[in-house]
Amino acid sequence: MKYLEACHIKNRYICAVCWSHLTAFIEGDEYVVRCAAYGAEHSGYVTRAYAERRRAEDLFDALEARQNLKDILGLDGSGSAEDAINELFGGE
Numbered sequence: 687m688k689y690l691e692a693c694h695i696k697n698r699y700i701c702a703v704c705w706s707h708l709t710a711f712i713e714g715d716e717y718v719v720r721c722a723a724y725g726a727e728h729s730g731y732v733t734r735a736y737a738e739r740r741r742a743e744d745l746f747d748a749l750e751a752r753q754n755l756k757d758i759l760g761l762d763g764s765g766s767a768e769d770a771i772n773e774l775f776g777g778e
Contacts, residue, residue, distance in 0.1 A: 692717035695731065702730035705737050745771070 687695075692710040696719055699708060706723035708731060721728040748771045 687717050687719070689717055692719050695719045698733060699731035700734055700737055701728050702732045703728040705732075748775075 696708045696710045699719075700706060701708060701721040701723070704721065704723055706721055706728075708719050709722040710717050710719045712718075719731070720726055745768075
């Protein structure tokens with residue numbers, strides 16, 4: 687792939703598997719774009735806009751799940767969206 691194409695992909699897209707940044711480097715006589723965190727283990731990429739939209743949807747879903755399950759699971763009804771994700775999915 688050409689340098690400008692690699693830069694375009696690196697700047698507009700992220701890894702489709704882990705949503706990490708992409709990195710571009712020369713391999714042989716062409717530029718290659720790969721996941722910055724996992725390299726060739728992860729293949730494919732999605733636009734940053736798609737990932738941001740999915741993150742917003744996931745936060746909304748977590749808040750809704752906490753609201754619906756707070757009595758059953760004994761969850762506190764207050765807090766942020768990040769708190770909801772941590773409570774529901776065992777985060778930090």
